[in-house]
Every structure is written in C-alpha cells, then in structure tokens.
C-alpha cells in the first residue's frame with residue numbers, strides 16, 4: 770500500500786490553523802525503476818488555511834534514476850526534497866460553490882482526498898542536478914574512442930600526446 774493520499778474531509782471543516790502531522794512512505798515492495806513508482810518517505814504537516822490546506826513536506830526519494838554527465842552511465846541516487854504547497858478543494862464545503870483555480874494549482878479531489886504524489890514528482894524532477902555525477906571523481910568517457918574510463922583506460926591518451934607533438938617532430942626533422 771502506498772500512503773501518499775490523505776482524507777482531509779475533517780481537517781477542511783476545522784478552524785483555520787488546525788493542523789495534522791503525517792508520516793508517509795511508499796511500501797518498499799512497490800519500489801520500481803519507473804520514475805512514477807519511486808520509493809519515498811517523509812513527514813508532511815497539513816494546516817487548514819482559508820480555502821484549503823497548506824502542505825509542508827520534507828522527504829527523501831530513494832533510487833532516483835539519472836545519467837552521469839561524465840560517463841553517461843545510468844545510476845540511482847537518493848534525493849531530499851522539501852516543499853510547501855497549497856491544495857484547494859474543488860468546491861467550498863460550506864457553500865457548495867465551486868472554487869475556481871488555475872490549472873497548475875494542486876487540488877483536493879471530490880472525495881476529499883489530498884494526494885501528494887504529483888508534487889513529489891515535480892519537486893524530485895527539479896531537484897535532479899543538471900549535470901549529475903555517478904561518483905565524486907568520474908573519469909568520464911574517452912572523447913576519441915568512447916570507452917568508459919571508470920572501467921578501464923584506453924590507448925588514446927598516449928596517441929593524442931603523440932599527435933600533439935607530431936607536427937613539431939616533423940618540423941625539427
């Protein structure tokens with residue numbers, strides 16, 4: 770079972786400032802290399818605000834897949850994210866009037882379920898470094914033969930050095 774959905778029906782009817790603290794996590798067995806099935810766990814605080822609920826979450830997303838900027842190898846890394854987002858219900862519980870909002874606003878569904886999965890997905894994407902490294906000192910790939918230099922060295926280095934001085938050698942002949 771994945772605990773990323775919370776029924777906020779009661780909290781929505783409580784006075785502004787009422788809060789809940791919720792620990793959540795995805796079940797380990799649901800961990801999957803697919804980016805939508807990442808394993809994550811953390812803490813979320815939900816505070817009733819005027820029209821909806823303010824969620825402050827702090828969590829760890831395990832096994833985020835990325836490609837090393839140096840050697841292009843795919844690897845996984847744990848990422849910590851933190852966010853604060855407002856979630857609005859689709860209608861006002863007291864007046865039954867619809868609550869309009871922009872498309873990018875997080876919504877609480879009609880069954881009063883607040884689901885933080887999409888926010889986690891978005892914040893995780895943002896947290897992935899632009900040029901991730903598989904290790905501190907990634908040796909990268911050889912620009913000449915394409916060999917992964919973390920695995921083995923190649924013969925290109927010395928050849929390249931030779932080529933650099935090649936023209937000079939010719940000159941001094």
Ligand SMILES: [Zn+2]
Pocket residue numbers: 837838839840841842902903904907908909
């Ligand atoms: Zn690398």
Ligand SMILES: [Zn+2]
Pocket residue numbers: 911912913914915916923924925926
């Ligand atoms: Zn090479």
